[in-house]
Amino acid sequence: MMILFLPILIPLLTIILLLIVRKKLAYQHILSVLSVVAQLIVALSIFNKLGESTILVAQAGGWPAPFGISFLADYTATILLIAVALLALPIVIYSIGFIDKVRQQGGLFVLYQGLILGVNGAFLTADIFNLYVWFEVMLISSFVLITLGAAKQQLRGSVKYLVMNLLGSSLFVAAIGLTYSQLGTLNMADIADKIMKQGSTPLLNSAIMLFFIAFGIKAAVFPFFFWLPASYPTPPIAITAFFGATLTKVGVYVMLRFYSLFANMDEAFWQPIIFIVAGLTMLFGVLMAASSYDIRKILSFHIISQIGYMLMGIGLFSLIGLAGALFFIVHNMFSKTAAFMAAGLIKRFKGSYDLNMLGGLYKSKPILAFLFLIPALSLAGIPPTSGFFGKLFLVMGGFQSGEWLITIVAIVVSILTLFSMIKIWNEAVWKPAEEKAVEPSNQKLNPLIIAASFAMTVFTLFLGLTVFWTFDSFTEAAAQLLNPQLYIDAVLNNNRPALN
Amino acid sequence: MNLIIAVLIGLLYATGAYLLLRRSIVKLVLGILFLSYATNLLLFFTGGLSLMSPAFDDGSYPDLSQLSDPLPQALILTAIVIGFGLAAFSMVLIYRFFKETGTVDLDELSDNKK
Numbered sequence: 001m002m003i004l005f006l007p008i009l010i011p012l013l014t015i016i017l018l019l020i021v022r023k024k025l026a027y028q029h030i031l032s033v034l035s036v037v038a039q040l041i042v043a044l045s046i047f048n049k050l051g052e053s054t055i056l057v058a059q060a061g062g063w064p065a066p067f068g069i070s071f072l073a074d075y076t077a078t079i080l081l082i083a084v085a086l087l088a089l090p091i092v093i094y095s096i097g098f099i100d101k102v103r104q105q106g107g108l109f110v111l112y113q114g115l116i117l118g119v120n121g122a123f124l125t126a127d128i129f130n131l132y133v134w135f136e137v138m139l140i141s142s143f144v145l146i147t148l149g150a151a152k153q154q155l156r157g158s159v160k161y162l163v164m165n166l167l168g169s170s171l172f173v174a175a176i177g178l179t180y181s182q183l184g185t186l187n188m189a190d191i192a193d194k195i196m197k198q199g200s201t202p203l204l205n206s207a208i209m210l211f212f213i214a215f216g217i218k219a220a221v222f223p224f225f226f227w228l229p230a231s232y233p234t235p236p237i238a239i240t241a242f243f244g245a246t247l248t249k250v251g252v253y254v255m256l257r258f259y260s261l262f263a264n265m266d267e268a269f270w271q272p273i274i275f276i277v278a279g280l281t282m283l284f285g286v287l288m289a290a291s292s293y294d295i296r297k298i299l300s301f302h303i304i305s306q307i308g309y310m311l312m313g314i315g316l317f318s319l320i321g322l323a324g325a326l327f328f329i330v331h332n333m334f335s336k337t338a339a340f341m342a343a344g345l346i347k348r349f350k351g352s353y354d355l356n357m358l359g360g361l362y363k364s365k366p367i368l369a370f371l372f373l374i375p376a377l378s379l380a381g382i383p384p385t386s387g388f389f390g391k392l393f394l395v396m397g398g399f400q401s402g403e404w405l406i407t408i409v410a411i412v413v414s415i416l417t418l419f420s421m422i423k424i425w426n427e428a429v430w431k432p433a434e435e436k437a438v439e440p441s442n443q444k445l446n447p448l449i450i451a452a453s454f455a456m457t458v459f460t461l462f463l464g465l466t467v468f469w470t471f472d473s474f475t476e477a478a479a480q481l482l483n484p485q486l487y488i489d490a491v492l493n494n495n496r497p498a499l500n
Numbered sequence: 501m502n503l504i505i506a507v508l509i510g511l512l513y514a515t516g517a518y519l520l521l522r523r524s525i526v527k528l529v530l531g532i533l534f535l536s537y538a539t540n541l542l543l544f545f546t547g548g549l550s551l552m553s554p555a556f557d558d559g560s561y562p563d564l565s566q567l568s569d570p571l572p573q574a575l576i577l578t579a580i581v582i583g584f585g586l587a588a589f590s591m592v593l594i595y596r597f598f599k600e601t602g603t604v605d606l607d608e609l610s611d612n613k614k
Contacts, residue, residue: 133578158593178542
């Protein structure tokens with residue numbers, strides 16, 4: 001299945017080409033856009049090949065399964081591949097218009113492709129050490145992206161980001177070492193197979209816990225979230241949007257995968273932990289958002305709060321809960337990106353992210369108000385937007401499993417999210433323009449920025465409106481996650497080597 | 501021997517954690533380095549502490565199970581290289597940080613002292 005390598009090879013090739021045409025920005029723009037389009041086509045054709053119980057597997061280098069590195073695409077991975085490719089296109093276009101020439105020349109597009117490379121690799125790999133390598137690819141790109149331009153506040157935010165993520169990485173490697181010493185394998189399917197057959201040992205469980213802590217740091221769950229609001233708002237907002245849409249979501253995806261493969265047989269132990277963390281993540285995120293007055297900060301805190309919802313879906317581990325969580329991840333990727341993009345437009349037009357400085361947007365730029373309104377409603381969960389359906393499925397799943405407490409927390413947090421969005425709406429859009437408001441920068445708005453922001457808003461709307469057609473795929477993905485044996489068989493059985 | 505190694509790894513982790521909690525950004529980076537060394541060492545010993553032969557089979561070896569596990573060494577090599585890259589990046593970052601802000605003390609940069 002060579003096609004499984006394409007989502008990795010395309011960005012890699014693009015990086016090389018981009019470095020060759022480093023001096024020519026126009027070529028870089030064209031190449032970046034083409035590369036993202038190609039990735040979208042590849043992701044869609046992988047999706048096309050998937051069937052009810054067909055999971056695509058590829059063995060790198062032709063080494064048989066538990067010895068080499070396996071790559072695997074099931075519905076979950078493929079849906080996320082498509083989502084990343086879909087939102088990378090508007091983000092690249094937005095960045096062309098939004099980010100200054102100095103940063104663009106500093107390798108912005110190379111780093112974007114590096115980030116996509118790491119993200120795609122993390123989605124597809126079925127080997128824990130390889131996963132670590134993809135995480136590092138992603139991480140080093142994000143380190144440079146977050147410091148690109150080296151403004152004072154960027155450096156300050158990036159220190160926290162760097163330290164927390166490096167800490168997470170070393171815990172991750174330690175967990176890999178412990179797992180290997182216990183089971184003698186790194187292949188995720190093989191590990192799951194052995195855990196199922198032999199049962200878990202205490203040392204193995206602590207290794208799995210270390211994994212969850214490491215991914216928890218990357219996904220910014222309670223109590224490891226504080227690096228995110230400190231660092232995400234500092235780089236130009238297009239980069240923030242890309243981070244918010246990909247990095248934390250990869251953390252959640254890996255947790256989902258690990259929970260399905262390594263932890264779900266021990267549900268009595270893991271489920272309460274996941275629920276407690278999920279509930280606290282939701283609550284803390286939304287409460288801190290309520291006390292912020294900077295649009296970027298508010299949206300960053302909401303990233304944290306919404307990670308809690310995804311965790312809740314993982315904890316439920318039922319068909320509708322998992323499908324809801326997956327749908328929620330995709331919804332969040334789109335809505336959040338759209339919201340950040342609209343915030344960038346507001347900044348361009350009004351010269352500030354500070355709600356105290358803003359106002360009168362509805363009167364002066366109704367289109368901008370609309371561009372912000374759709375993702376805001378979606379984040380708050382108002383029908384018929386995607387956020388409403390995501391939360392609906394999760395709440396339904398919660399009631400079905402009889403998990404009242406976490407479900408009620410989810411509903412309350414949802415109302416508080418609405419409050420935050422209304423706050424931004426009131427302060428930035430509704431209220432009359434501030435007199436002390438900063439003069440807007442005179443540069444004309446690049447049509448590319450508006451087009452990209454508009455496209456992202458349309459995606460968000462579209463995801464909500466087509467939910468009844470797309471939801472089958474999400475349920476299919478959830479069904480595959482619920483049955484880890486499918487994953488194990490796909491990787492191991494097809495090419496189990498003849499042991500002598 | 502196992503105990504000594506375990507204590508050594510634990511000590512490295514402890515040193516790393518202690519340095520991470522200091523205010524100085526230079527110590528912060530040293531802390532990261534200590535953590536990654538501790539992890540590398542941990543990884544190295546996951547193959548087991550043994551006096552077996554290296555994993556090289558020229559066909560003359562009677563019992564392949566007597567060969568030591570080569571995989572942790574491959575892993576640690578990768579981890580060291582990645583660690584080097586990240587360490588280099590952190591060094592450059594703290595240098596830029598110092599040049600830009602004129603201090604190595606993180607507390608002097610807290611939000612209320614913009």
